[in-house]
Amino acid sequence: MKRWIVALALVAWTPCVQAADPPKTTTSTPAKPAAESAKPATAKPAPAVVDSLGMLEKAVAKDSTKFDNLYKLGVMYLDRDRVSEASRVFHKAHQLKPKDARVMTNLGAAYDAAGDGATAQKWYAQALAAAPSDSVALCRMAASIHGQQKYDEAMKMLRDMLAQNRGAHCAYFTLGVAFADAGIYRDAIRMWKKVVELAPNSPEASSAKESIEVLEPFVQN
Numbered sequence: 001m002k003r004w005i006v007a008l009a010l011v012a013w014t015p016c017v018q019a020a021d022p023p024k025t026t027t028s029t030p031a032k033p034a035a036e037s038a039k040p041a042t043a044k045p046a047p048a049v050v051d052s053l054g055m056l057e058k059a060v061a062k063d064s065t066k067f068d069n070l071y072k073l074g075v076m077y078l079d080r081d082r083v084s085e086a087s088r089v090f091h092k093a094h095q096l097k098p099k100d101a102r103v104m105t106n107l108g109a110a111y112d113a114a115g116d117g118a119t120a121q122k123w124y125a126q127a128l129a130a131a132p133s134d135s136v137a138l139c140r141m142a143a144s145i146h147g148q149q150k151y152d153e154a155m156k157m158l159r160d161m162l163a164q165n166r167g168a169h170c171a172y173f174t175l176g177v178a179f180a181d182a183g184i185y186r187d188a189i190r191m192w193k194k195v196v197e198l199a200p201n202s203p204e205a206s207s208a209k210e211s212i213e214v215l216e217p218f219v220q221n
Contacts, residue, residue: 052076060089067096074106083113101131108140117144135161139170146178154178169199173208185215 056073064070070093077086087110093103108123124141127134138161146154155178161171176191192208199205 053080064092065096067093067100070096071103071106074103074110078106078109078113081113083110086110087114099130101127101134101137104130105134105137105140108137108144112140112144112147117148120144133165135165135168135170139168139174142171143174143177146174146181151178151182167198169195169202170204172198173204176208176211180211180215185219189215189219 053076056069056076059069060073070089074086074089074093077089087107090103090107090110094100094107097103104123104127108120108127111120111123121141121144124137124144127137128141131137138157142154142157145157158171158175161168172191172194176188176195179188179191189212192212195208196205
């Protein structure tokens with residue numbers, strides 16, 4: 001059970017770029033008279049589905065010098081577990097903005113996803129050199145170190161982080177994963193509830209809620 005719970009929790013670890021338009025509100029239409037409603041209706045064409053990934057791929061193929069497009073495309077590839085493509089795109093973005101901490105953090109995430117924790121941690125270190133207080137880079141570094149079974153080092157990093165910033169929800173999330181991996185389920189639930197409290201609309205909170213629902217029945221029995 002333990003490893004499955006940890007895998008569930010780690011679903012939230014790819015940062016998302018929101019590009020969709022907000023949903024439009026709809027209003028109810030008064031009923032038509034019977035005679036009018038009896039007329040044959042003209043079928044309306046279904047709205048076209050916007051392929052945002054395809055559009056970005058075409059835009060980058062046409063002009064690979066636009067940083068924002070490269071960054072968004074890399075994030076989309078990571079979201080879809082297309083790790084090698086994400087890494088390639090983020091490397092191009094890094095060439096355009098070598099000091100951008102977000103790009104270096106996501107390069108680390110891509111290497112972690114590919115199973116190369118050592119290279120991932122080099123990129124996190126570069127991100128932290130550019131932005132020492134970047135909570136995402138810190139949390140990913142701790143998660144990567146924990147993944148190498150360097151548990152004490154990872155836990156110290158997370159606790160030091162929380163000592164500096166009590167609102168760093170990703171640190172609580174990662175601590176929850178570490179506690180669940182160690183079988184300390186009550187503390188894992190406590191950490192994940194803190195995530196939901198601090199950042200209820202975050203991807204980490206969504207994953208934390210799912211993990212809490214899985215764990216709580218076992219803790220209560």
